Amino acid sequence: MQTPARLLAASVLSLAVLATSACSDSGDDKASDSSSSTSPSTSPSEAGTTEATGAACTADDIEVEGGFGDKPTITIPDDCSPPTTLLTKDLVTGSGPKAAEGGSVESNYHLVTWSDKQVLDSSFDRGQTFTVEPLGQAQVIAGWNQGLVGMQKGTRRLLVVPPDLGYGQGGQGIAPNETLVFVIDAVNVS
Numbered sequence: 001m002q003t004p005a006r007l008l009a010a011s012v013l014s015l016a017v018l019a020t021s022a023c024s025d026s027g028d029d030k031a032s033d034s035s036s037s038t039s040p041s042t043s044p045s046e047a048g049t050t051e052a053t054g055a056a057c058t059a060d061d062i063e064v065e066g067g068f069g070d071k072p073t074i075t076i077p078d079d080c081s082p083p084t085t086l087l088t089k090d091l092v093t094g095s096g097p098k099a100a101e102g103g104s105v106e107s108n109y110h111l112v113t114w115s116d117k118q119v120l121d122s123s124f125d126r127g128q129t130f131t132v133e134p135l136g137q138a139q140v141i142a143g144w145n146q147g148l149v150g151m152q153k154g155t156r157r158l159l160v161v162p163p164d165l166g167y168g169q170g171g172q173g174i175a176p177n178e179t180l181v182f183v184i185d186a187v188n189v190s
Contacts, residue, residue, distance in 0.1 A: 055080050059089035059158055064183055068092045068156045071124035072183040074112045082114045082179035087160035088147050091183070094154025099189045101136030105148045106188040114179035121173075129187050141166050143180065151186040159184055 057080035066072040099105045106129050111121040123130050132138045136145050143161030151157055161180040170176035 056083045059087045064091055064158055068185055072110050074181055076114055076117050083160055084162050086143055086147055086165055089158040090155055091158055092156035094152035096153045099135055099148055099151045102134045104133035104190045105151055105186055106131045108185040110183045112181045153186055153189045155186045157184050
């Protein structure tokens with residue numbers, strides 16, 4: 001009688017192990033199914049192709065409204081990533097001598113940060129120009145020392161400054177690794 005009882009107990013135990021492993025397998029299958037069903041919605045191809053591909057914006061992708069002397073409106077696109085090199089584009093071409101290293105540029109500027117597309121600073125709002133001198137070695141970000149060279153009086157320039165030529169790890173109210181988008185009017189060049 002003990003043998004049949006042991007056989008019965010062993011059978012019940014075996015069935016319990018099989019049932020438990022069957023439940024575990026189907027649980028694993030469900031986990032696999034649920035992760036594969038959510039994978040496509042979070043894959044790079046559907047979650048934002050531009051971020052995944054790294055297609056960088058060009059100066060032509062950024063829209064600027066307003067003429068020289070008027071406070072500009074800057075629109076940064078959502079379908080490309082910030083450029084990693086300094087971009088300049090003259091929106092209005094001035095006349096007269098070009099700004100050179102060692103010279104001076106009296107300017108009005110408007111700054112929008114790339115990450116949140118918000119205006120961070122604007123001399124237009126203050127009604128006060130800002131002078132950069134000596135150009136190339138002025139106490140401003142490297143992007144300005146490089147990006148203002150060649151401007152003429154009356155020029156409106158779009159300047160897109162990558163973090164390494166801006167504030168890098170942050171500071172002055174700028175987030176770490178922020179790309180800066182300026183519209184700069186050269187009020188006077190000497």
